[in-house]
Amino acid sequence: MVILQQGDYVWLDLKTGREFDVPVGAVVKLCDSGQIQVLDDEGSEHWISPQNATNIKPMHPTSIHGVEDMIRLGDLNEAGILRNLLIRYNERVIYVRTSL
Known part of the structure; x- marks a missing residue:
């Protein structure tokens, strides 16, 4: 719980x-x-x-405010990726990357 x-x-x-x-x-x-x-x-x-x-x-702390490089998401799943895109879109910073 x-x-x-x-x-x-x-x-x-x-x-x-x-x-x-x-x-x-x-x-x-x-x-x-x-x-x-x-x-x-x-x-x-x-x-x-x-x-x-x-x-x-x-929620993992990285998903609260979003990250530029999505490989750094603690919640690296469908919901985490979509929320990260939503946060960045709302901030007018829509470009993200996924890299190692």
């Missing part, structure tokens, strides 16, 4: 059943009596019950 605090960044796996189900980034807004309120990267708020807490995973 992961202990979360307000301000922590997490991966939220909503399991919508769509073709491209990928966890989205979210920030913890409130932890109250087992319930966790998060705000995802798309601006939607979600309340997560203790039964669904397995849908939340902690």
